[in-house]
Amino acid sequence: MAPTIITDSGTLVTRTPDVRGGRARIAGTGVTVHRIVGWYKLGLTPEEIADEFGHLTLAEVYAALACYHANRDEIEAAIAAEEETADRLERQHYEGAGGQG
Numbered sequence: 001m002a003p004t005i006i007t008d009s010g011t012l013v014t015r016t017p018d019v020r021g022g023r024a025r026i027a028g029t030g031v032t033v034h035r036i037v038g039w040y041k042l043g044l045t046p047e048e049i050a051d052e053f054g055h056l057t058l059a060e061v062y063a064a065l066a067c068y069h070a071n072r073d074e075i076e077a078a079i080a081a082e083e084e085t086a087d088r089l090e091r092q093h094y095e096g097a098g099g100q101g
Contacts, residue, residue, distance in 0.1 A: 012063035023078065024067050026060045034079055036064040 014027040024033040031053060039049050046061045053061075068075050 012060050013067045024064075024071070024075075026056060026064060029055070031056060031064075033064045033067050033075060034082075036061060037068045037075065037079070040065060040068075 012027055013024050013033065015022060015024045019025065020030060020032050025031055026033075026036075036049060039052070040046070044052070046058060046065065050056050050058045050061045
């Protein structure tokens with residue numbers, strides 16, 4: 001029996017409004033493309049990312065990276081907005097704590 005070959009990488013990445021805030025993610029998981037991209041930007045290879053997550057295949061990691069490269073402007077804007085929100089919340093917390101850190 002010949003192995004099944006997946007040729008449609010679009011089935012590996014999905015986006016639904018009620019999961020992970022509608023961000024693109026690996027189908028059947030909660031692992032977002034943002035997370036894969038973050039690890040990739042830290043210098044991890046796709047193989048290392050797949051090994052780190054354990055339950056992801058190398059094909060899924062590459063599909064996430066393909067999604068990122070195909071939608072780079074949108075994903076980079078979302079990442080920047082999330083970082084700004086995190087920075088703002090951190091500043092508010094720090095100021096609310098009287099500058100104690």
